[in-house]
Amino acid sequence: MTHEPATPRRFSASTPLEGKIAIPGDKSISHRALMLSALAVGESRVTGLLEGHDVLATAAAMRAMGATIERRDDGEWRIHGVGVGGLLQPREALDMGNSGTSTRLLMGLVATHPITTTFTGDASLSGRPMGRVIDPLSQMGADISASPGANGTKTLPLMVRGLAPATPLTYRLPVASAQVKSAILLAGLNTPGITEVIEPVPTRDHSERMLRGFGADLTVEVDTDGTRHIRIVGEAELKPQTITVPGDPSSAAFFIVAALLVPGSDITIANVGLNPTRAGLIDVLRQMGGNIELIDPREVGGEPVADLRVRHSALKGIAVDPAVAPSMIDEFPILFVAAALAEGRTVTTGLDELRVKESDRIAVMATGLTAIGVRVEESEDGLVIHGSGGDPLAGDATIKGHLDHRICMSFAIAGLVSKAPVTIDDIAPVATSFPNFEALLTELAQ
Numbered sequence: 001m002t003h004e005p006a007t008p009r010r011f012s013a014s015t016p017l018e019g020k021i022a023i024p025g026d027k028s029i030s031h032r033a034l035m036l037s038a039l040a041v042g043e044s045r046v047t048g049l050l051e052g053h054d055v056l057a058t059a060a061a062m063r064a065m066g067a068t069i070e071r072r073d074d075g076e077w078r079i080h081g082v083g084v085g086g087l088l089q090p091r092e093a094l095d096m097g098n099s100g101t102s103t104r105l106l107m108g109l110v111a112t113h114p115i116t117t118t119f120t121g122d123a124s125l126s127g128r129p130m131g132r133v134i135d136p137l138s139q140m141g142a143d144i145s146a147s148p149g150a151n152g153t154k155t156l157p158l159m160v161r162g163l164a165p166a167t168p169l170t171y172r173l174p175v176a177s178a179q180v181k182s183a184i185l186l187a188g189l190n191t192p193g194i195t196e197v198i199e200p201v202p203t204r205d206h207s208e209r210m211l212r213g214f215g216a217d218l219t220v221e222v223d224t225d226g227t228r229h230i231r232i233v234g235e236a237e238l239k240p241q242t243i244t245v246p247g248d249p250s251s252a253a254f255f256i257v258a259a260l261l262v263p264g265s266d267i268t269i270a271n272v273g274l275n276p277t278r279a280g281l282i283d284v285l286r287q288m289g290g291n292i293e294l295i296d297p298r299e300v301g302g303e304p305v306a307d308l309r310v311r312h313s314a315l316k317g318i319a320v321d322p323a324v325a326p327s328m329i330d331e332f333p334i335l336f337v338a339a340a341l342a343e344g345r346t347v348t349t350g351l352d353e354l355r356v357k358e359s360d361r362i363a364v365m366a367t368g369l370t371a372i373g374v375r376v377e378e379s380e381d382g383l384v385i386h387g388s389g390g391d392p393l394a395g396d397a398t399i400k401g402h403l404d405h406r407i408c409m410s411f412a413i414a415g416l417v418s419k420a421p422v423t424i425d426d427i428a429p430v431a432t433s434f435p436n437f438e439a440l441l442t443e444l445a446q
């Protein structure tokens with residue numbers, strides 16, 4: 001693994017943010033578009049694909065397993081798939097970089113192909129728990145050897161010896177995780193019979209929508225208590241598609257909060273995905289008093305989208321309902337920054353999963369916010385944040401990003417509303433999900 005020198009970056013008090021921007025494509029949808037196109041028979045076309053490092057890691061992996069993937073000069077991606085069951089054994093280990101989604105979903109795919117695949121990643125990814133996918137995929141017949149991690153976890157590097165035909169599985173998710181759900185559904189694609197995932201708490205449903213869009217026989221039955229039974233019939237044949245990827249609500253989140261916090265701001269963010277399994281942050285910010293207007297709601301690529309107009313607002317602290325957590329699981333770092341400027345206390349609970357993201361986002365946010373002058377109490381599963389009531393934060397600190405793009409971007413936004421600058425020790429991780437983050441910020445602040 002090569003280590004680039006760190007690139008520190010300073011963020012200071014901002015002039016009002018004004019203007020209209022478009023944000024890059026949705027990361028979750030981009031991964032899935034590449035994977036399913038690479039498994040279809042024939043040529044798929046994808047526009048609006050996120051060209052961040054995480055998604056490019058998925059593209060490289062699918063190429064290494066036989067798909068032809070090309071980017072045209074006009075930005076459209078063309079993918080020739082190998083057909084379900086047709087993945088080839090990669091010649092080298094698949095380097096997943098920082099991307100948990102690439103790793104867990106691809107482990108599902110290769111688990112039911114008769115190939116052996118090794119997965120490696122960066123220091124952040126190599127510390128993340130993989131047992132959550134190893135357990136169900138092993139039950140389907142894959143033979144997986146992982147490295148021992150902290151506290152008995154199983155981690156990268158790991159090797160998957162796939163089995164075909166595998167045994168179909170009915171699996172109740174022990175954690176609310178779209179990655180685990182998707183890994184099992186993707187494993188089910190090449191497994192004869194019905195593979196079923198039982199999901200007590202709904203998580204993002206992009207895999208279900210897109211698998212259906214590619215012609216897979218996938219049904220969803222919802223019990224009276226909201227439990228979802230997602231069933232996929234294998235062995236599936238996928239038909240090539242033309243896909244337009246909507247803008248990523250998790251990337252929009254940084255600019256939504258920036259506009260709410262920086263006095264005088266009034267911005268419009270075009271083409272933001274608003275799938276209900278992703279849109280929790282908008283509801284929570286509105287409850288806090290955020291002025292967020294949805295303009296021209298419409299559908300793009302089978303997903304609801306709208307333009308968002310966001311204006312500076314005085315926010316009030318609230319107790320965030322833990323039930324919304326899965327629909328904004330990646331947005332808590334930036335919500336914590338919004339809470340730091342609100343009036344009164346914001347209380348969050350039920351966020352255990354944040355501890356196993358690209359970094360331990362509860363601990364890292366608590367440390368960073370404290371360093372820039374925010375009063376924070378950390379609990380096992382959340383933070384209590386005492387807001388400034390709109391007064392600028394002290395700032396004047398260097399924040400460790402811990403190879404976590406969302407930590408880096410959250411503290412960049414905090415810098416815009418701080419008296420003294422906030423320095424991020426290394427800005428490079430931002431390119432995993434949002435390569436033009438700084439360029440858009442500069443554009444809005446002019």
Ligand code: S3P
Nearest residue numbers: 028101176177178179180329330
């Ligand atoms: C993702 C699911 C979520 C999310 C991640 C992307 C996906 O992870 O945090 O950024 O694309 O399925 P979990 O499934 O671990 O909650």
